[in-house]
Amino acid sequence: MTQDADELHARHQAVLPSWLSLSYEHPLELTRGEGRYVWDGEGNRYLDFFGGILTTMTAHALPEVTWAVAEQAARIVHSSTLYLSRPMVELAERIAALSGIPDARVFFTTSGTEANDAALLLATTYRRSNQVLAMRNSYHGRSFSTVGVTGNQSWSPTSLSPLQTLYVHGGVRSRGPYADLGDAEYIAACVADLEDMLQQTAGGVAALIAEPVQGVGGFTAPPDGLYAAFREVLAREGILWISDEVQTGWGRTGDHFWGWQAHAGNGPPDLLTFAKGIGNGMAIGGVVARAEVMNCLPANSISTFGGSPITMAAGLANLNHVLEHDLQGNARRVGGLLIERLRAVAAGLDVVREVRGRGLMIGVELVRPGTDERSPEAASLALEAARERGLLVGKGGQGGNALRIGPPLTLTVAEAEEGAELLADALRWVRGRLVGR
Incomplete structure (x- = not known):
């Protein structure tokens, strides 16, 4: 986090409510978006799998x-x-x-x-x-x-x-x-x-x-x-x-x-x-x-x-x-592919209890490895690890133990594959961190 970002965070804390939730240990300032990607104030690019809480529905900076x-x-x-x-x-x-x-x-x-x-x-x-x-x-x-x-x-x-x-x-x-x-x-x-x-x-x-x-x-x-x-x-x-x-x-x-x-x-x-x-x-x-x-x-x-x-x-x-542009059809096709990829990843990771959802509305529930116990810690670690790899996702669930994936409905197959791989790498890291390896 740069000095400018630290200063903006401090100013935020000084004038806005303490209960106004921010993502990440070092919060992001998003300054630009195009298609399915966004950039922060430091120039880092991220694949956006959350769309401002499922609000950027079609694409960032959609010309129409x-x-x-x-x-x-x-x-x-x-x-x-x-x-x-x-x-x-x-x-x-x-x-x-x-x-x-x-x-x-x-x-x-x-x-x-x-x-x-x-x-x-x-x-x-x-x-x-x-x-x-x-x-x-x-x-x-x-x-x-x-x-x-x-x-x-x-x-x-x-x-x-x-x-x-x-x-x-x-x-x-x-x-x-x-x-x-x-x-x-x-x-x-x-x-x-x-x-x-x-x-x-x-x-x-x-x-x-x-x-x-x-x-x-x-x-x-x-x-x-x-x-x-x-x-x-x-x-x-x-x-x-x-x-x-x-x-x-x-x-x-x-x-x-x-x-x-x-x-x-x-x-x-x-x-x-x-x-x-x-x-x-x-x-x-x-x-x-x-x-x-x-x-x-x-x-x-x-x-x-x-x-x-x-x-x-x-x-x-x-x-x-x-x-x-039949974005409902695109959500069905690309979302189905993304769910398949994430379920394949989850099959080998006991930190993932369930991959659920339909279309481009997908939840990944995380647990303490080897148990059925909800793990908000795992979700928080995964959120940070995904960001470090260039992917933005959300978090929710009972106690905050699930990742929320809701990209713009124009998501391409290539972007779905890219995001799945980035998230898979993040989840593998989380699992290793939690079991001490």
């Missing part, structure tokens, strides 16, 4: 997006939702059509946290209840309400909440009391747990909020069909289903455009939230809901920055690029 931003900025940067906005209407039309939700309405926010907060406001108002179901190990944001439905305790700093939250089994397939069951039996057990929980409530639960693939939770997922089975139970009680697609949307999982489509037995969710990748780095989030749910609020509202002309222009350009 940068041109759209510059062109819109030359006309008008901001107006607020008090005025008609052609880019906002156009992007809302595209997202409503793609969502699968009938008679859909779209409300734009500036982040996934705000999107989930808005979805909770809609659901609790519509149902006249503050009871919410959420998944164990989940993450839905950093606001007061979304922390209150976050099941991953590493990211839930307070037990105080305006919501009464009940946590349901099912989001972590390979651990917990049902891990040894087959998929059908696993789903049946989770449904039975849900039904039992509902029998013990006072009634009138507002909604289930769930990530189809848990992001911060380490890219864990239930068997396909779990949420469809949950939906049958929820529908009998009139309980809404909110699908948190902040990390799983826009084709990242490869098999589907939305994560909920892996659980589509009873149709789309009642509400869908999105953010991150749609803006390719610009601050866009939002909620899609059928009209009767979206329009249930009894008071007026606006958004000062949600639906900004400049971010909407970026979102339109980015979405067009995703669809025109």
Whole structure:
């Protein structure tokens, strides 16, 4: 770390909160990006397998997006939702059509946290209840309400909440009391747990909020069909289903455009939230809901920055690029290759418990070598070792014991091979370090 980087880190610590998490023992300042690569303030180049937390969805400095931003900025940067906005209407039309939700309405926010907060406001108002179901190990944001439905305790700093939250089994397939069951039996057990929980409530639960693939939770997922089975139970009680697609949307999982489509037995969710990748780095989030749910609020509202002309222009350009270049198909093909390569590496390393995921959303769970004990230490060492070799990945999971891999969806086969080899070398080093060799 150079003197300039040390000074910037010291300035950061002097004026920003102590709980504002930074990666790495010596944090990076990223100063430039192009395609799937980024450069730090010292001129070092890295293959980016995390994309600013799955937010640089297509590529760094994607020309279509940068041109759209510059062109819109030359006309008008901001107006607020008090005025008609052609880019906002156009992007809302595209997202409503793609969502699968009938008679859909779209409300734009500036982040996934705000999107989930808005979805909770809609659901609790519509149902006249503050009871919410959420998944164990989940993450839905950093606001007061979304922390209150976050099941991953590493990211839930307070037990105080305006919501009464009940946590349901099912989001972590390979651990917990049902891990040894087959998929059908696993789903049946989770449904039975849900039904039992509902029998013990006072009634009138507002909604289930769930990530189809848990992001911060380490890219864990239930068997396909779990949420469809949950939906049958929820529908009998009139309980809404909110699908948190902040990390799983826009084709990242490869098999589907939305994560909920892996659980589509009873149709789309009642509400869908999105953010991150749609803006390719610009601050866009939002909620899609059928009209009767979206329009249930009894008071007026606006958004000062949600639906900004400049971010909407970026979102339109980015979405067009995703669809025109079949980046969902690329995620399926290149992601499948990358998972195969990483599983081959893991087969010879007892520090790796599991390589999981789909498309370009891949988790690598690390344990103390020779055991099934979660190892946040191994994950931290692997994060540093990968960086030293020129690869950036993320970290998450229960206690922070999993590596999170979410590169831009334009990742090439050659880049996937390069990243797999760099990570393999890092994991071999970690294993040797932990066993003392």
